[in-house]
Structure formats: C-alpha cells, structure tokens
Amino acid sequence: MAQPVIGLLGGGQLGRMLCEAAGPLGIQIAVLDAENCPAKQANHNDLHVTGSFKDPAKIKELAARCDFLTVEIEHVDTEILEEIATKGFEAQDANGKTIKKTIPVHPSWKTIRLIQDKYQQKEYFIQKGIPVAKQMAIQSDSDDARKASLQEAAVKFGLPFMLKGSKGSYDGRGNFKIRSPQDFEVAAKEMGNQPLYAEKWVPFEMELAVMVMRTEDDDGKLIKASPYPVVETIHEDSICTKVFFPPRKVSDDVKARAQKVACDVVSNLWGRGVFAVEMFLLKDGHILVNEVAPRPHNSGHYTIEAVPQMSQYKAQLCSILNTVPDDLALVPRVPSSLMVNILGGAQPTSHDRLVDLTRTMGSSSLDVYLHQYGKESKPGRKIGHITAVGYSSIQRLEQLSRPLITACDEIRAERVGEAVAPHDESKFKGVPLVAVTMGSDSDLTVMSAGLKVLDDFGVPYEVRITSAHRTPELMSAFAAEVSKGGVKVIIAGAGGAAHLPGMISSETHLPVIGVPVKASVLDGVDSLYSIVQMPRGVPCATIGINNSTNAALEAIRILGTSYPEYAERMKAYQRGLKTDVYAKDRKLQAHGWKAYLQEMNAKK
Amino acid sequence: MAQPVIGLLGGGQLGRMLCEAAGPLGIQIAVLDAENCPAKQANHNDLHVTGSFKDPAKIKELAARCDFLTVEIEHVDTEILEEIATKGFEAQDANGKTIKKTIPVHPSWKTIRLIQDKYQQKEYFIQKGIPVAKQMAIQSDSDDARKASLQEAAVKFGLPFMLKGSKGSYDGRGNFKIRSPQDFEVAAKEMGNQPLYAEKWVPFEMELAVMVMRTEDDDGKLIKASPYPVVETIHEDSICTKVFFPPRKVSDDVKARAQKVACDVVSNLWGRGVFAVEMFLLKDGHILVNEVAPRPHNSGHYTIEAVPQMSQYKAQLCSILNTVPDDLALVPRVPSSLMVNILGGAQPTSHDRLVDLTRTMGSSSLDVYLHQYGKESKPGRKIGHITAVGYSSIQRLEQLSRPLITACDEIRAERVGEAVAPHDESKFKGVPLVAVTMGSDSDLTVMSAGLKVLDDFGVPYEVRITSAHRTPELMSAFAAEVSKGGVKVIIAGAGGAAHLPGMISSETHLPVIGVPVKASVLDGVDSLYSIVQMPRGVPCATIGINNSTNAALEAIRILGTSYPEYAERMKAYQRGLKTDVYAKDRKLQAHGWKAYLQEMNAKK
Structure with missing residues (x-):
C-alpha cells in the first residue's frame, strides 16, 4: 500500500522522535533541514x-514531493x-510538466500565524472565553x-508586570519583568524595536501542561479535541x-478543569495534530493559559512511555493522516512518570553522568528510558531527555528518581555557577494511597497496629478522626475528598x-474496610454487627474485632491489584509468616513443649 | 562521550529493530548489507x-571501523x-598505517559455528545434560x-522420523518427515548431497520459546543467563x-522448567547477547530443546512492548556493551501480549487489511502496535509484525484480537490455497477478573444474587465449588491458580x-471477600464469626450474613481502583440507589403511607 508522504519543516529532536514513531508504522517522512540533523539520522530515504x-x-x-506538510517549530513563514495550502504552488508532475498543486498543511497556517503573535493569540483567546492573564498592547511609535x-500598564496592572515581545520569543526569551519605573528604559533597550505588550504579573502555584490531539475532517471541521493527562x-x-505525571499535589477537580481549558483552546484553533497548552495554576485554584505550541512538545515527551499506544508523536502522525481509532482514549498505561531534560553542561562531558545513571538505575519498581538526540553538547542546549516510569505514586517515583534529579540539578548548578539548592525531604511526603479514619481518638490504640503495618509496607497514608455522630459533615467532606483521586482504599x-x-461507604465509590473496635460492653460484637450488617447496595468489608493489622493487610492486597510492587511485598510477607511458623515448629521439636512453654511464659 | 561502535552483519528486520533501539540510546551501529536494506532506513550515518x-x-x-561485531543471522562465515576476534586482521590506524586489530565478536564465533551444525549442536547439548530429541548421524558416502x-534409524526411532540437514536449514527448510521406507529415496533426492541426521519423531503438545540474555565479562566468563518469560x-x-505471552494453557511449573532449560542451554554457549531457545512441550510434561538462535528472534518481538524497559534489542546492545543494570529483572510490564507476523500474501496488497486493522483496533482494553520493516511484499515473506497488548489474561486478549488472527489466517489461506479453519468460539471464553467460590452447592442460592450483580456490571468471573473440608487440595489448587494472573479479587x-x-486467603496474596452463609442453626452467626475472626496476618474482608450482593459490589469497588471503567459504573450505580430512594419518598408523599403499604403488601 503506497503510504502518503508527510513533509516536515525542521529536523531537530521533535522531528527525530516523529521519525522514530513513523518508521515502524511505515509512514514516510520527508524532512527539510540540514544534512545531518537529528531527524535525518533516524530516518533515511531519498525524499529529504x-x-x-x-x-x-x-x-x-x-x-512538491509530499501529500501533507507539518512543522516541528512554529517559527516558519506562514505566507x-x-x-x-490554498492558492497553490508550482510543482512538476510525473511527466515533468509544471502544474499548480495544493496540499494540506497541519496544523493550519492560520493556527501558526495566530500563535506567532502572542498578543493577538491571547486577544483571540479572551474573545473565546478562555482564561488568560490581563494584557495590553504597548505603544512603541x-x-x-x-x-x-508602560506607565499606563503599571497603573493598570500594578508592579511588577511582564513586558513581552509579541513575536519570535521562544523558551522564555523576549520576556522582561518590570519591577519599577526605573526598569522602563532598560527593558525598552533589551527588548529592542519589536511589537510589545504588557501582561499582569501572575504569581502562580504551579505550572501545568496538557497535550491535546486535534482531529478534523477534510473540510476543516473539528472532529474531536482529545486531551492527554495533565502534567506538572x-x-x-x-x-x-522536569515534567511530573501526574502533578504532585493537584486535586482531580483541577486536573479536569485544566484538561477542559486545554481542549477549549485547541478546539478554537485550526488543523490537525497535537498541541501543547501550558497553564498557570493560581493559589485560588484558577487556571490561566500561558503558552500554546501547535506541535509535539517537551511537556509531552513522557507520552512515549506513559501513553505508548498513542504517544504525542504517533498522535501527530495519525491525526494528520486521519487514522485515529474512533474510541481511542489517551489513557496512560503506567501510574506515574518523570521526565528530565538532558541539557548540555559546562563541559561537553558534563551530562555523561546523567547518561550513565540510566544504565544502572532500572529496577523492578522503576524503568528508565534514555533518549539522546544525536546533537552536539552546548551549555544549556537540549541534547536529550530521560523518562523514568514508576509503578506506584508520583511521590514514590520522585523518591526513586532522586539520583537523576540531583544529577540534573548539579549539572545545572555547575553551568550557571550557582550552588545546588539543598533538597527538602519534607516536600516529598507521599500522597496517600490509603486513608485511615476512626470515630474517636479512643480508637487510636487499636488502629495503630494497622498504621504500623502500612509503615512497614511503605504505603503512604493519611489518618483522620471523623466521627459519624459528632461531626457528620466532616465525615462526608472527608469521604468526598479522598474519593477524588490518589487514595485507593479507606480503612475506618x-x-x-x-x-x-x-456511612463512609455510602459516600464513596472506593472500597471501605471496617474495623470493629471493642467498646466497653458486649465485647465488640455490637461494633462487629454495626459494621458488617450493611444493607444491600452499600458494602463494607469487615475485619475481625480490633484487628486493624488485617485491615491494613487487606488494603495492601487491594493495592496489589494495581501496583505489582505491593503484590510482591505481600507475597514476601506471606513467605515470612510461613518461615516464622516453620522456625517455631523446629524450635518446639528441638526443645520440647515444656521448655518452650516456660520460655514463652518468661517473656510475658 | 564517544560511544563505541557496534558492527552488524546483516541489515534485515532484526537489524532494523536493533537500530531503532540503538538510536535513542545514542549507540552507533555500522551495518553491512545492501544500500537500502531495512536497517539502514532507520539509521543513517557514515559508518555503514x-x-x-x-x-x-x-x-x-x-x-576496521567498529569496536564490537555482532550478527542478525547465524549463516555467516565463522572463520x-x-x-x-582472535588472530587479528589488517586494518588502517588513524594515520593510515596498516596494523593488526582484533575486536570482540558477540555472540562468539564458537557459538555461531556450533549452531550452524544442528547435529553437532545437539550432540553438545546431550553431553551437557540438556534434553533434546534422540538423533543419529546418517551415512551419505x-x-x-x-x-x-536410514533403515537403522527407522528401526531405532520407529516411523515416522525426521530427516534433517545438519547445516544451512532455516525456518524449517531442510527437514523431511520420513513416513515409510518408500520415502527413503524421495528424501535422499530432496535433501541433496549434504550431511544428514535422523531425529526421533516428537509428537508435541505445544511449542514454547524463551529468550535469554547472556552477560559475560571481558575474559569470557559467564556473568548471568537471564530469561525472559516463556511464550507459546x-x-x-x-x-x-503467532506468539502468545503467556502461553495459553501451561502451568507455572512448566514455565519455570522451560526457563531453566533455556538458561542451561545459553549458559553452555559463548559470548554476549540474546539467544532464542525454542522447545517442544510433550504430552507428558517433558520439555525438549528444538532450535537455538544466537540473536534476537521472532519469538522475542513481543518484548518491545511487553518488556519495554529491556526489549530483546536493547538487551542485545546492553549485553554487548556490558551495561546491563545489576539487579534488572526481565519482568513483563503488561499481563499479556500476542504477536502476529505480517507475511506477504498472494497479492502485494493482501496484507493491507491487516495494517488497516491496527488503525482501528486500539481501545481501552487493547493496544495494537504495528511494525513495518520497509520490505517489499512477496508471498510468505516476513514484512512486518503486529503486537497486541492486553490488560488482563491472554485468553481475553486473544478474544479481543480475533480480527487480527482471522485476517492473518485468511491471508495465509488465500496464499497457500487452503480453506480457513473454522474458529472454535468455545476456546475463547473471557478470563475472569473475579473468582467466586463456595463450600457447597447449597450456598449457590445465596451466592447467585452476587453473581447477578457481577453480570449487571459486566465483570467477567468464574464460579467454582471448592470445599475446605471435603476437597482441601482442590481449594488450594484453585487459590494458587487464580492468584497467577488475571483474577484480581476472590469472593468465597x-x-x-x-x-x-x-483458608483461601491463606493461599493467595489477592484480596478475599468472605460471605457468611446462614446455615441451619445459630442464624449465620457461626458463619460470620468463622470468617471475620481471622488471625493477624491473614485478612478476610467480611460482608453481612447472606449478603453476596455486597460482596460483589465490594469486589467491583476494588476493581475500580485499577480499572476506571468499573469505578465509573459504581458511581452510576450509587447515583441510581439515591434516585430510587428519592422516587420512593416522592411516591410516599404523594400517595400517603397507608396506600403505599397496601401496594407493598399486595406485591408480596
């Protein structure tokens, strides 16, 4: 089957990874760029x-030799x-005759033109109801x-505010933070003679990004804007x-809103392909769109391993060719991933230690994937990236990936001549997988045995007192909150x-494990019956009276159904139980039951 | 960092996939083969x-331009x-001076030489205690x-037996099945003037294969033979x-023995790299080694997606360069995968439908990966492969992959001019996510309510009667079997x-939900206490007496922690419960309690 040829403007690392995805799919890419550019190293044909x-x-x-045209960079001539795409250009047909030819350009030249002017882009977004920071054009006649x-901007937005060039800025170049009126002149000089605009300073909590795949029919009508997961x-x-999937401390609600905003942005653009939407998450939970890139993006590299069925590169190809499966969801196939860029360091060999780490760090809980771009190292240049994939929470992955993060930080510190910021271990407390709650602090003694088990198995958890009778509203809020994401099991x-x-079970869709705590009368039977005899429709998995140990073990077995790591630890624990009994039996055989009993009693 | 260069003899699909793995790792490959061979399409440099x-x-x-030499085919000149590798050859140094140079060859020329002579190879294996079919050399003076x-072989092995050429056979060419003495002459003619040997006919149940990564220090001392999982x-x-991971009906014991045999084979060979060991599984459970390939192999293609952290190609590179992480286990990261080869069909476009399928089949339960080799289609030629990856059992994956399998079978049928064998649906029952068991058929009435819930939620399950007291061995076998994979929760x-x-809980690491069934006396309290009051260490999540509905709902909540699909259904179900009660309350308000009660009683 003759595959259509996709022409690509630019053959850097994005083009290279596009070629790496295209090869096995049998999709032909013709690259326009220098002879030995990264993309051409990974794709050899006579179309380049x-x-x-x-x-x-x-x-x-x-x-002239392609059926579609696409870009790996938005700084291209949209004329x-x-x-x-529309008027047609002169090309030679098979017989060498000159003909007028048009071919589709994806994303559309309209999108690229809009993106090139950051001020106009955001004016357009404002018009479409998409949240962006307040801005105003700066006169420069x-x-x-x-x-x-500038004075007007200072009054309107207060100080500091951002002065930005409308065009041609990339990776933050062309931005200037105006802190005081003294900066006006310096900024004017630095920014030069380009169209400028002022933007209200936005103190954000975190930067988020969402890749969106945009499909469109041949008439330019949107089929679907499909979001990838949110990353930090x-x-x-x-x-x-660095890119963290999922973001480290973000509620499901924020994630859903970020995906929604990103899809709104991309639905209002034109053409097929993947688009990166970078956003600020503010302290008050609001989301503002910061930048949009109409192409595969650094924040989407993690999809190669985390969404392997449809990485951002495969998505770029499939959407251009309109061969995206109808019911494909861009769901990640791993629970967490961390991407770090390999940036050229002070010395051409500075990054070698990072590459070396990828050869030793793989383990049963962590996969490490190296991507080198075939580029010469220069200080600060993106010459590769590393994606670590983890099999439990992002916090756990971050812990396991500490050597990579530290190496990146140290290479940067050497390059920019700064000291490495000390690592704050307290920031890396795991987000809970298990939520433990009890009706009263008098239950804590009983529940503590289970908490120790969770500690022993390395399960991140949170503990709360939420009384059904004294704080019903707190109990409901707790159940609703933990049901949103992260927590997989509740122990009550x-x-x-x-x-x-x-009651917790009534307020959540998560599995709930109930521990009957023995109260002052009835020997705990009252507690047991109250917990186990739930009406049909609302289950509560009940454990023996006072046996919070087993509640924790049951929770770990449940975690094991999605995190192989915990299943393995459970198996090891069970082997340990066996070994203990065998050892006791051997001792009993060796010493006789009388001596054994004596020793046991002595220990009491 | 200057990476060593690996020279590769042969640039077919194996070489291509080796290059695809090498690119992101920054490993340089120099390929010796024709100009536009598959490998060179995916790897452009000036070393080829x-x-x-x-x-x-x-x-x-x-x-002369490499630091290591390797092969993608064993039919090479070992002299x-x-x-x-040993005596040295003439090469030019950097100044153009002719020098003697030796470089390591992996796998060793000794291994390749042994493999090239199938008779000698098996004699060697026999000597090393590796199980192979009985064989004898055939005189051909x-x-x-x-x-x-031949007569002697017929007496020794009985009829039929296999007549094989010792050298140069590939993909089964050069084998002849001798059914009767009448075949002697035909066989002699067909096999021509080559060294021959006879092999006892082995009627096997199934063919298994294991890829093994062999690491070795610079002195040629074995470091480790690490097996990949067994495939069918x-x-x-x-x-x-076709290649099925895991094999469809093979016990853990057989799998472990197959891995052991494969490692024994590879431990007794020489050099670094990956090796394929193909085996016969006999009816009586014995395993015989059939063929060994000292290189990446068709039976290991599935590792690209199933063991992505160290695919057979990455393993080939890392073992040659001696950069395999010490504690790396070749554990699969997905529960099941199926590889089908794309073989050229009767027409050059016959296989297009197979390729088209890969563009539509992806779903939330199935990922489909296409690998085209950049080869022209010829009837029966390997021009690509497709790997499907599933998220539960191999049986479920096989079911989901039916369109792929059918297309392969139909393309083959057209090519060889045969009818397609009808598909036996009964073989393709979905593999369960939940296993339900009970001590006696008298429990079935109570348990059936839960089974209906599982049906309503679309949960695949299996139901067994396994009595703890009457069939303890069946109960243990059941618990061990369901713990192996696929099943996530057990209801008992x-x-x-x-x-x-x-008792089931003692035999598994999976979460177990116990349903106390009310027996003839004590109103079910005996059952409840027996189930809920488990000793510390072995939890059993207990549900209300006779409440199998809640057991099923709890199981679905647990599935929801790894399958978002079930979490969503649970939320919808819970909304339904709410709606029901609201509706009843509205009706009660509208009709008054007397009419309501009357209607309720009338329904009884």
Whole structure:
C-alpha cells in the first residue's frame, strides 16, 4: 500500500522522535533541514530536502514531493504555508510538466500565524472565553509613547508586570519583568524595536501542561479535541527541565478543569495534530493559559512511555493522516512518570553522568528510558531527555528518581555557577494511597497496629478522626475528598453503634474496610454487627474485632491489584509468616513443649 | 562521550529493530548489507558498509571501523569472525598505517559455528545434560550406505522420523518427515548431497520459546543467563506466525522448567547477547530443546512492548556493551501480549487489511502496535509484525484480537490455497477478573444474587465449588491458580464452621471477600464469626450474613481502583440507589403511607 508522504519543516529532536514513531508504522517522512540533523539520522530515504526550513524555495521543493506538510517549530513563514495550502504552488508532475498543486498543511497556517503573535493569540483567546492573564498592547511609535504606555500598564496592572515581545520569543526569551519605573528604559533597550505588550504579573502555584490531539475532517471541521493527562512542568532559566505525571499535589477537580481549558483552546484553533497548552495554576485554584505550541512538545515527551499506544508523536502522525481509532482514549498505561531534560553542561562531558545513571538505575519498581538526540553538547542546549516510569505514586517515583534529579540539578548548578539548592525531604511526603479514619481518638490504640503495618509496607497514608455522630459533615467532606483521586482504599475503625465505616461507604465509590473496635460492653460484637450488617447496595468489608493489622493487610492486597510492587511485598510477607511458623515448629521439636512453654511464659 | 561502535552483519528486520533501539540510546551501529536494506532506513550515518554480509573483505572493512561485531543471522562465515576476534586482521590506524586489530565478536564465533551444525549442536547439548530429541548421524558416502543408515534409524526411532540437514536449514527448510521406507529415496533426492541426521519423531503438545540474555565479562566468563518469560509459538508452513505471552494453557511449573532449560542451554554457549531457545512441550510434561538462535528472534518481538524497559534489542546492545543494570529483572510490564507476523500474501496488497486493522483496533482494553520493516511484499515473506497488548489474561486478549488472527489466517489461506479453519468460539471464553467460590452447592442460592450483580456490571468471573473440608487440595489448587494472573479479587461464601474464605486467603496474596452463609442453626452467626475472626496476618474482608450482593459490589469497588471503567459504573450505580430512594419518598408523599403499604403488601 503506497503510504502518503508527510513533509516536515525542521529536523531537530521533535522531528527525530516523529521519525522514530513513523518508521515502524511505515509512514514516510520527508524532512527539510540540514544534512545531518537529528531527524535525518533516524530516518533515511531519498525524499529529504537539504536546506533551511525558513527558505521559501526549499519549502516548495519539499511540498512538491509530499501529500501533507507539518512543522516541528512554529517559527516558519506562514505566507508560504498559506500559498501551499490554498492558492497553490508550482510543482512538476510525473511527466515533468509544471502544474499548480495544493496540499494540506497541519496544523493550519492560520493556527501558526495566530500563535506567532502572542498578543493577538491571547486577544483571540479572551474573545473565546478562555482564561488568560490581563494584557495590553504597548505603544512603541516613539520613546515617549512607549514610556507613557508602560506607565499606563503599571497603573493598570500594578508592579511588577511582564513586558513581552509579541513575536519570535521562544523558551522564555523576549520576556522582561518590570519591577519599577526605573526598569522602563532598560527593558525598552533589551527588548529592542519589536511589537510589545504588557501582561499582569501572575504569581502562580504551579505550572501545568496538557497535550491535546486535534482531529478534523477534510473540510476543516473539528472532529474531536482529545486531551492527554495533565502534567506538572518545572522551568529553570526559562527552560523546561522536569515534567511530573501526574502533578504532585493537584486535586482531580483541577486536573479536569485544566484538561477542559486545554481542549477549549485547541478546539478554537485550526488543523490537525497535537498541541501543547501550558497553564498557570493560581493559589485560588484558577487556571490561566500561558503558552500554546501547535506541535509535539517537551511537556509531552513522557507520552512515549506513559501513553505508548498513542504517544504525542504517533498522535501527530495519525491525526494528520486521519487514522485515529474512533474510541481511542489517551489513557496512560503506567501510574506515574518523570521526565528530565538532558541539557548540555559546562563541559561537553558534563551530562555523561546523567547518561550513565540510566544504565544502572532500572529496577523492578522503576524503568528508565534514555533518549539522546544525536546533537552536539552546548551549555544549556537540549541534547536529550530521560523518562523514568514508576509503578506506584508520583511521590514514590520522585523518591526513586532522586539520583537523576540531583544529577540534573548539579549539572545545572555547575553551568550557571550557582550552588545546588539543598533538597527538602519534607516536600516529598507521599500522597496517600490509603486513608485511615476512626470515630474517636479512643480508637487510636487499636488502629495503630494497622498504621504500623502500612509503615512497614511503605504505603503512604493519611489518618483522620471523623466521627459519624459528632461531626457528620466532616465525615462526608472527608469521604468526598479522598474519593477524588490518589487514595485507593479507606480503612475506618469504630466501636459500639459503629456507624462510621458504613456511612463512609455510602459516600464513596472506593472500597471501605471496617474495623470493629471493642467498646466497653458486649465485647465488640455490637461494633462487629454495626459494621458488617450493611444493607444491600452499600458494602463494607469487615475485619475481625480490633484487628486493624488485617485491615491494613487487606488494603495492601487491594493495592496489589494495581501496583505489582505491593503484590510482591505481600507475597514476601506471606513467605515470612510461613518461615516464622516453620522456625517455631523446629524450635518446639528441638526443645520440647515444656521448655518452650516456660520460655514463652518468661517473656510475658 | 564517544560511544563505541557496534558492527552488524546483516541489515534485515532484526537489524532494523536493533537500530531503532540503538538510536535513542545514542549507540552507533555500522551495518553491512545492501544500500537500502531495512536497517539502514532507520539509521543513517557514515559508518555503514555496502555489500554482502557473506563477503570476507567487506566484513573486515566493517570490523576496521567498529569496536564490537555482532550478527542478525547465524549463516555467516565463522572463520572470518574467529580471525577478527582472535588472530587479528589488517586494518588502517588513524594515520593510515596498516596494523593488526582484533575486536570482540558477540555472540562468539564458537557459538555461531556450533549452531550452524544442528547435529553437532545437539550432540553438545546431550553431553551437557540438556534434553533434546534422540538423533543419529546418517551415512551419505554412497546411496547404499545412506539407505542402510536410514533403515537403522527407522528401526531405532520407529516411523515416522525426521530427516534433517545438519547445516544451512532455516525456518524449517531442510527437514523431511520420513513416513515409510518408500520415502527413503524421495528424501535422499530432496535433501541433496549434504550431511544428514535422523531425529526421533516428537509428537508435541505445544511449542514454547524463551529468550535469554547472556552477560559475560571481558575474559569470557559467564556473568548471568537471564530469561525472559516463556511464550507459546505457533508455526504454520514452517514459519512462526503467532506468539502468545503467556502461553495459553501451561502451568507455572512448566514455565519455570522451560526457563531453566533455556538458561542451561545459553549458559553452555559463548559470548554476549540474546539467544532464542525454542522447545517442544510433550504430552507428558517433558520439555525438549528444538532450535537455538544466537540473536534476537521472532519469538522475542513481543518484548518491545511487553518488556519495554529491556526489549530483546536493547538487551542485545546492553549485553554487548556490558551495561546491563545489576539487579534488572526481565519482568513483563503488561499481563499479556500476542504477536502476529505480517507475511506477504498472494497479492502485494493482501496484507493491507491487516495494517488497516491496527488503525482501528486500539481501545481501552487493547493496544495494537504495528511494525513495518520497509520490505517489499512477496508471498510468505516476513514484512512486518503486529503486537497486541492486553490488560488482563491472554485468553481475553486473544478474544479481543480475533480480527487480527482471522485476517492473518485468511491471508495465509488465500496464499497457500487452503480453506480457513473454522474458529472454535468455545476456546475463547473471557478470563475472569473475579473468582467466586463456595463450600457447597447449597450456598449457590445465596451466592447467585452476587453473581447477578457481577453480570449487571459486566465483570467477567468464574464460579467454582471448592470445599475446605471435603476437597482441601482442590481449594488450594484453585487459590494458587487464580492468584497467577488475571483474577484480581476472590469472593468465597461458606456456612457453619465456614473455613473456606479464610483458608483461601491463606493461599493467595489477592484480596478475599468472605460471605457468611446462614446455615441451619445459630442464624449465620457461626458463619460470620468463622470468617471475620481471622488471625493477624491473614485478612478476610467480611460482608453481612447472606449478603453476596455486597460482596460483589465490594469486589467491583476494588476493581475500580485499577480499572476506571468499573469505578465509573459504581458511581452510576450509587447515583441510581439515591434516585430510587428519592422516587420512593416522592411516591410516599404523594400517595400517603397507608396506600403505599397496601401496594407493598399486595406485591408480596
């Protein structure tokens, strides 16, 4: 079957990873870029064009041999792309005759043109009801006009505010933070003679990003904007350095809203492909769109391993060719992943230690994937990335990946001449997988045995007192909160008319394990019956009276159904139980029962 | 960091996938093969050599620019490899001066030489205590000598037996099944003038294969032979067409023995890299080694997706470079996978439908990965493969992959001019996520309510009667079997001295939900206490007396922790419960309690 050819403007690392995805799929890519660019190293054919992706003649030469055109960078001449997609350009047909040809350009030249002007882009988003930071254009006809305009911005937005160039900025270049009126002149000088705009300073809690795959029919009608999961991005020196999936401390509600905002953005753009939407999460929970990239993006590299069935690169290809399965959901196939960029260090060999780490760090709880781009190392240059994949929470993965993170930080510190910020261990407390609650602090003694088991198995958990009778509203809020994400199992202990476990079960879809705590009368039977005899429809898995140990073990068995790591620890624990009994039996055989009993009694 | 260069003899699909793995790792591969061979399409550099991997001069040209040499095919000249690895060959140094150079060859030329002679290879295995089929060399000095020798084999092994060429056979070519003395002459003619041997006919149940990664220090001392999981391979027309991981009906014991045998084989060979060991599983459970390939192999393609942290290709590279992490286990990261080869069909476009399927079949339960090799289609030629990955049992995956299997079978049928064998649906029952068991059929009435809930939620389950007291061995076997994979939760119901749920819990690491069934006396309290009051260490999550509905709902909540699909259904169910009660209250308000009660009583 003759596959259509996709022409690609630019052959850097994004193009290279696009080629790596295309190869096994039998999709032909023709790359326009220098002879030995990263993409061409991974894809050899006689369709490539040697030259600059900014050269109109070369772009047309490429287009002449392709069925589709796409980009790995948005800083391209959209006039040419518009001509190729709509008006037609001159090409030779099979007989060498010159004909007019048009081919589809994805994403659309319209999208790329809009994205190139950051001010216009955000005006457009405002018009479409998408949340962005407040902005105003800065006059630059004369120094006086600019100064007046900056003054106006300072009044309107307060200080500090951001002064940004509308066009051509990339990886944070072309941004200036105005802290005081003294900065006006310096900023004007630094930013040069380009269209500028002022943006309200947004003190954000965290940066989030969502990749979105956009499919569209041949008439340019949107089929679907499908979001990938939300990630947390870390920027240093205005370069993305780390990406956490899932974000470390973000509620399901925020995640859902971030995906919604990202899809709204991409639904309002044009053409097929993947799009990165970078956002700020504010202290008050609001989300603002910061940047949009109409192409595969650093924040989506993790999808190669985390969403392998449809990485951002495969999605770019399949959406362009319109071969995305109808019911495909971009669901991750692993619970957590961390991407770190390999940035060139102070020395050409500075990053070697990072590469070396990828050869030793793999284990049963952690996979480490190296991606080198075939680029020469220069200080601060993106020459590769590493994706670590974990089989439990992102907090656990972050812990396991500490050597990678430390190496990145140290290489950066050496490069920029700074000291490495000390690592704050307290920030890395695991987000709970198990929530433990009890009706009263008098239950804590009984429940503590289970908490110790959770500690022993390395299960992150939280403990709360939420009385069904005295704080019904707190109990409901607790059940609702823990049901949102992260927590997989709830353990609830209560005594007497022990309603807490069952009531919690009514408020959650999660499995609930009830621990009947023996109260002052009836020997715990009251507690047991109150917990176990739930009405049909609302189950509560009940454990023996006072046996919080078993509640914790049951919770770990449940975790084991999704985290192989815990299943393995449970098996090891069970082998331990066996070994203990065998050892006791051997001792009993060796010493005789009388001596054994004597020793036992002596220990009491 | 200057990476060593690995020279590769042969640039077919194995070489291509090796290059695909090497690229992101920054490992340089120099390929000796034709200009546009599959491997060179995926890897462009100025180290490649154009020519035949059988040409001694070209091999030396390649070796001159490499630090290691490896192969993607075993039909290579081992004299040259021995010279390169031990005696040294003439190469030019950086100043153009001719020097003697030796470089390591992995796997060793000794291994390749042994593998090339299938008779000698098996004699060696026999000597090392590795199980193989009985064999004897066939004299071929004259027609009479050959005839006598064949006669001797017929007496020794019975009829039928296999006549095999010792050298140069590949994908089953060079084998002849001797059914009667009449075949002697035909066989002699067909096999031509080559060294022959006879092999006892082995009627096998199933073909198994294990890839093994062999690491070795620089002195040639074995470090470790690490097995991948066992797979089941299907051969048609003497070509591997399908690979099932895990095998569909094979006990853990057989799997462990197959891995052991494979490691024994590979431990007794020489050099680094991955090795395929193909085996026969006989009816009586014995395992015989059939073939060994000292290189990546068709039966290991599934590792690209199923063991992504160390696919067979990455393992080949890392073992050659001696950069395998110490504690790396080749554990699969998915529960099941199925590989089918794309073989060229009767028409050059026959296989297109198979490729098309990969574009539509992906879903939340199934990932489909296409690998095209950049080869022209010819009837029966391996031009690509497809790996499907499933998230529960291999049986469920096989069911989901039915369209792929059917398309393969139909393309083959068209090519060889046969009818497609009808598909036996009964073999493809979904593998359970929940296992339900009870001590006696008298419990079935109570348990049936829960089974209906599982049906309503679309949960695949199995139901067994396994009495703790009457069939303790069946109960243990059941618990061991369901703990192996697929099943995530066990529900066990029992009455009276209800030991089954707790005993099952002792035999598994999975969460167990116990249903106390009310027996003839004590109103079910005996059952409840027997189930809930488990000793510390072995938890059993207990549900209200006779309440199998809640047991099923609890099981579904647990499934919801790893399958979002079930969490969503549980939420919807809980909304339904709410709606029901609201509706009843509205009705009560509307009709008054007397009419309501009357209607209720009338329904009874």
